[in-house]
Amino acid sequence: MNRRDFLKNSTLGAASLSLLGVPALAADTKGSRLTILHTNDMHSRIEPFPEGSGQFAGMGGMARRATLIQQIRAQEPNVLLLDSGDVFQGTPYFNFFEGELEFKLMSQMGYDAGTLGNHDFDNGLEGLAKQLPNANFPFLIANYDFSQTLLAGRFQPYKVFTKAGHRIGVFGLGIEMAGLVADKNFGKTVYLDPIATARTTVARLRDTERCDLVVCLSHLGYQYKNEKVDDHKLAAQVAGIDLILGGHTHTFLDAPVPIDGPNGHRTLINQVGWSGINLGRIDYEFERKSRRPSVASASVVPVRTA
Amino acid sequence: MHFLRSRVASLGLLLAVAVTPACQRAAYVAKPTLAPATAQPVGQTLPPDPKIAALIEPYQQKVTQQMAEVIGNAPVALKKNPGESPLANFIADIQRQRASAAMGSPIDVGVITNGGLRAEIPAGPIKLGGIFELMPFENELVVLDVPGPVMQQLFDYSARIKMAISGATYTVGPDGKATSILIGGKSFNLAATYTVAISDYLAGGGDNMVFFKTIKPRGTGVLLRNAIADHIRQLTKEGKPVEAKVEGRVR
Numbered sequence: 001m002n003r004r005d006f007l008k009n010s011t012l013g014a015a016s017l018s019l020l021g022v023p024a025l026a027a028d029t030k031g032s033r034l035t036i037l038h039t040n041d042m043h044s045r046i047e048p049f050p051e052g053s054g055q056f057a058g059m060g061g062m063a064r065r066a067t068l069i070q071q072i073r074a075q076e077p078n079v080l081l082l083d084s085g086d087v088f089q090g091t092p093y094f095n096f097f098e099g100e101l102e103f104k105l106m107s108q109m110g111y112d113a114g115t116l117g118n119h120d121f122d123n124g125l126e127g128l129a130k131q132l133p134n135a136n137f138p139f140l141i142a143n144y145d146f147s148q149t150l151l152a153g154r155f156q157p158y159k160v161f162t163k164a165g166h167r168i169g170v171f172g173l174g175i176e177m178a179g180l181v182a183d184k185n186f187g188k189t190v191y192l193d194p195i196a197t198a199r200t201t202v203a204r205l206r207d208t209e210r211c212d213l214v215v216c217l218s219h220l221g222y223q224y225k226n227e228k229v230d231d232h233k234l235a236a237q238v239a240g241i242d243l244i245l246g247g248h249t250h251t252f253l254d255a256p257v258p259i260d261g262p263n264g265h266r267t268l269i270n271q272v273g274w275s276g277i278n279l280g281r282i283d284y285e286f287e288r289k290s291r292r293p294s295v296a297s298a299s300v301v302p303v304r305t306a
Numbered sequence: 307m308h309f310l311r312s313r314v315a316s317l318g319l320l321l322a323v324a325v326t327p328a329c330q331r332a333a334y335v336a337k338p339t340l341a342p343a344t345a346q347p348v349g350q351t352l353p354p355d356p357k358i359a360a361l362i363e364p365y366q367q368k369v370t371q372q373m374a375e376v377i378g379n380a381p382v383a384l385k386k387n388p389g390e391s392p393l394a395n396f397i398a399d400i401q402r403q404r405a406s407a408a409m410g411s412p413i414d415v416g417v418i419t420n421g422g423l424r425a426e427i428p429a430g431p432i433k434l435g436g437i438f439e440l441m442p443f444e445n446e447l448v449v450l451d452v453p454g455p456v457m458q459q460l461f462d463y464s465a466r467i468k469m470a471i472s473g474a475t476y477t478v479g480p481d482g483k484a485t486s487i488l489i490g491g492k493s494f495n496l497a498a499t500y501t502v503a504i505s506d507y508l509a510g511g512g513d514n515m516v517f518f519k520t521i522k523p524r525g526t527g528v529l530l531r532n533a534i535a536d537h538i539r540q541l542t543k544e545g546k547p548v549e550a551k552v553e554g555r556v557r
Contacts, residue, residue: 034336046362048350059347063354063362068346070355092369092438095531101365105358122444166334179511179519182446213336242336255344268338270345278345284336 032164034284035076036215037069039083040247041117041274043090044102049275060276062105068279069109076283078163081110082170084247085117085219090275098123103134111137113159115172115217116144117247124185125149140172140217143197145190157201160209166286169205172217173198173234175248194220194229195237202240212286216244222251222271235259235267243268243282250274256282373435378538380548384427386420389556390470393426394418396550397534398472404533405449405503408526413449414489414500416472417460419513422505432538432548441531445505448523454496459517461487461494470555472503477557486557505530 048061073079083106088099099120106114116139120128129151132139142157158171173194177186198216205211216234223232231246239262246269256268272278386393402416425439452460461476461484463469468478474494477486487494504518511519538548 033339047366048348058350061348061354063356063358064350064352065348066355066358067352068348089444090442092373092435093365095438095442095444096369096372097365101362105361108358108361166336179516182506182510184506212334243338253345255340256338272345276348278347281341281344281346283339283341285339286334286336289333289335 032078032166032286033076034078034080034163034166034168034213034286035072036243036245036280036282036284037072037079037081038245038270038272038280038282039065039276039278040219040245040271040280041086041250042083042102042276043086043119043274044088044094044099045091045275046093046101046105047091049277056275056277062109062276065276065279066105066109072281073110080112080161080163080168080170080215082215082217082245083111083114084217084245084271085115085172085174086119086247086274087114087117089119089122094122098127099131100134103131107134107136111135112161113137113170113172113217114139115219115247116141116155116174117219118175118177118180121177121181121185125151125187125189129154140170141174142171142201143192143194144174145192148188148190151189157197158205158209160205160211164286166212167210169202169209169211169214170217171198171201171205171214172219174219175221194218194234198234198238198241202238206240213242213284214240216241217247218244219247221248222246222269223249231269231271232259235261235269237261239263239265241265241267242284243270245280246271252278373433373438375434376431377434377437377535378432378542378548380427380429380432382549383429384548384550386423386426388420389468390552390554391420392550392552393423394420395470395472395552395555396427396548397423398470399550400533400537401447401503401505401530402472404528404537405447405501405526408447408528409449409501409524412501413473413503415474416503417508418505419469419508419515420467421513422507427548434535437531437535437538441534443505443507443530445507445530447526447528447530447533448504448506448509449526450502450504450509450518450521450523452500452502452518452521454494454498454500456517456521457489457494457500457502458484458496460502460515463515463517464556468556472555475555475557 045060046062049056049059051057087102088094093101138159139155140158141155146152158169161168176191202214205214218231221230224230231244235244236259250273251271252273253271256270259267261267270280272280384393384396398416398418402413405413424442464471465478465482465484474489476484479485508515509518509523541548
């Protein structure tokens with residue numbers, strides 16, 4: 001790549017040009033659309049809730065969810081399909097087949113990534129390891145250190161997806177397992193502080209990885225009254241997350257909840273209940289940054305032309 | 307034009323490098339544009355995807371076949387409720403009996419919380435599927451060797467919610483503490499060690515039973531759900547119905 005192409009192609013050069021207000025090159029503000037589809041806490045609900053099971057009777061079902069996803073894929077060119085954990089446990093399908101079918105179906109449906117919920121450890125580290133070959137998508141988890149376990153090296157903290165020419169950083173955060181999961185089922189997995197881990201991961205996604213959108217798959221839970229870390233605290237304390245797709249608390253939200261975090265960065269939190277009753281959908285448009293606050297004082301900086 | 311563009315670009319580059327920290331941020335903002343329904347219901351109007359349905363089918367057949375098996379009969383529903391309940395007594399008794407059999411020595415008490423019982427046993431034929439609804443978790447039956455002071459903590463915990471314990475009786479005092487504790491018909495001895503049949507979940511401190519966390523459990527290798535299903539099958543084999551009652555374990 002020659003120098004001019006480099007500058008033309010790099011967001012750095014492009015941003016600088018638009019800042020300087022070169023009219024011929026500043027027109028591209030329309031951007032393109034990304035559709036994020038998501039689930040959480042599907043709890044082995046392969047089939048719809050049976051009749052007689054209360055308010056959710058007839059709801060859910062993975063074959064129907066697949067149809068809905070197909071319908072959306074037919075209309076939208078850029079789709080990311082994500083899950084926030086607790087795929088396992090809740091119906092006999094898990095008891096009999098140990099998660100094999102869940103992972104196979106998610107693979108067939110084209111899931112791009114998931115994170116790990118506490119129930120995904122219900123058959124221990126071995127049980128999870130055994131089913132991983134049935135998933136053709138990664139499980140992202142930044143705050144579990146598996147290095148002293150048989151799952152060492154099987155998970156990445158984040159993945160960067162390129163959709164419509166934009167870099168989308170997706171990372172995962174899991175809940176503290178001690179007290180929630182039998183000790184023998186998570187073994188020597190080390191739980192790392194979600195807030196500190198998120199700060200490091202977001203910095204990496206924003207800076208080194210140059211992501212335009214940062215999504216957190218969280219199994220921390222929506223909101224607790226006590227000190228326990230949750231999605232609200234995460235959004236309020238960590239700058240730079242655009243979207244938290246939550247789980248664990250089986251929370252139904254009519255619309256994503258906006259939280260203003262440090263530096264005025266706004267984070268949306270969404271969660272769609274459980275058992276695949278709903279499919280979450282959030283679309284994003286990418287727009288050139290019109291003005292970056294950090295460059296406001298540019299005029300006082302001595303500039304030499306090349 | 308080429309000349310101009312590269313000059314301007316270079317200038318912009320220098321400017322950006324000069325005024326921003328070493329870490330360069332992406333130059334796009336992602337703006338959410340929310341669909342009318344951000345939680346789209348997966349309802350009965352959606353036809354099943356044929357490929358997915360075909361993948362499910364063989365698994366479904368196996369599940370249906372096994373879950374439909376009738377393993378026993380309950381003349382009266384075994385219900386759960388706060389405090390002592392027929393269902394909790396039934397399960398806690400099974401835990402104690404099965405753990406005794408697995409360990410080859412008597413077990414003093416059995417403990418289950420209401421939260422661990424996910425469905426009731428309705429009156430009529432009991433299908434294997436019903437036991438999966440009742441106990442969906444892969445919990446193992448374990449035995450704890452519990453020193454007297456920790457047993458006291460268990461009874462204090464129980465007294466707060468009037469939870470019954472299999473193999474023991476107690477009275478909730480006016481101060482909300484457990485008094486008149488009898489274990490196996492004998493007065494509770496703070497200096498003794500007692501055996502407790504419990505799920506690995508509760509043994510690990512689940513449902514806030516934090517006082518058990520330091521005690522190393524002895525595994526039975528028996529899943530709690532299988533213990534329940536096996537017991538019901540055994541009753542049926544002996545021509546007995548499935549029944550349990552509230553009998554004053556908590557007073």
